[in-house]
Amino acid sequence: MTIKNPYQTYQTQAVTTASPEELTHMLYQGLVKFIRLSKIAIQNRNMEESHRYNLRAQDIISELMVTLKKGYPISEQLLTMYDYMKNRLVEANLKKDEEILNEIEGYAVELSETWAMAMKKK
Template sequence: MAFSNPYQTYQKQAVTTSKPEELTLMLYQGMVKFIRKSKMAIEQNNLEESHIYNLRAQDILSELKVTLKPGYTISDSLLSLYDYMKSRLIEANIHKSLDLLEEVEGHALELSETWSTAIKQKNTKN
């Protein structure tokens, strides 16, 4: 008999029951987490692991791009930023550059913090 991992069950439930704005925040937070793990793997000279985490961060950016609604100035701006961040992640992955990862991490943190603030402000208005 196989037992499910309670943490994985919790994560799946959190994703399936979250509002769209909360899912976006989870994506930003996940991107920060994977960039940090990629940096840590480089510092430990585990280049294969760094590559895997970097790809996960890139996948999150791809998912974020899909969620954008065309025709809005903010969507166009975010699309440009996501494209830039992804290109920097690719370059960081090729060169195993901590500096480039830190640059993208800074953008991801700022997006996460801004989005979190926006959610809080929305919730206080309701």
């Protein structure tokens, strides 16, 4: 008999029952989380772990890019922003540069907070 991890069960249920707006917010929160973990790994001189977290952040941005609804001016603006953020994450990963990660973390936090406010007004 396999015992399931209750936290993992909760996470799976949260994702499968979330609205599209909530899923986007979860992606933003995950982006912030993995950028911060990548920075911590650099500070601890664990470059392999930093690389893994950075790739997770890049994957989240890729997901945000493909889920944009085409044809809206805001979508085009977000696509440009996401592309910039992803390119900077690649650069930060190659250089193990915390300053670049700080820059992208700032954008990610702002996007997450803005999205959360927009969800409340809906």
